[in-house]
Amino acid sequence: MASTLALLILCTAMFPNSSQAAVRAYMGTWDLDGDGSNEMAYNLGQHLEIQSLSGLSFTYKIGASWGLNQVTDTDGDGVTDLVSLAVDGGKQGVKVLHHKTHNLRFYQVLGSPSIGLYKDTPGVDLDGIPGSELIIKKQNLLIVIHDRDASMYQYNLGADNWGIHSISIADFNAEPGKEILVKRPTGVTVILDRVKTGTNM
Secondary structure, eight states: OTTTEEEEEEOOOOOOGGGOOSOOEEEEEEOOSSSSSOEEEEEOSSEEEEEOTTSOEEEEEOOSEEEEEEEEOSSSSSSOEEEEEEEETTEEEEEEEETTTTEEEEEEEOSSSOOEEOOOSSOBOSSSSSSOBEEEEETTEEEEEETTTTEEEEEEOSSOOOOGGGEEEEOSSSSSSOEEEEEETTEEEEEETTTTEEEEO
């Protein structure tokens, strides 16, 4: 796994909105610090700005190319986090913004092929522990990110004959957490991430 995955904890650059020259594109409104009041999110090109109704704002460098993918609680603290696919400094992966603590995590997926990030609302619980898991496709690999403890695990599914839209989530065994289903040309691969196993059906 070390050759494919890497986690970088990024230093956060925060400065007033007035110093930004980029055009602000409104993205949405969510309670991102758990105080019961919503904050507004803006795309500033390479940066993401979070602004409260009081006018206080913080900016975070996401990357040269990025897109917001999910709005969910990834670490189980009960506060909404922002998840983006990003390319930053030539490195691709997933960035998770914990605005409450001003912590920006970058889960880098090594290698040049493009990756896909499974999107589900309000999130995917694969282990029965608070905090949504994130699911990545890279060629024949399915990668699960547990942001709660900043861990990643990858499953080699053999042939690259499936796509990000081949993934679905269901509960088969009434155990904590749900299972990942990957539709293949000849059947279905069922992944129980809670026990780190995959079975072809």
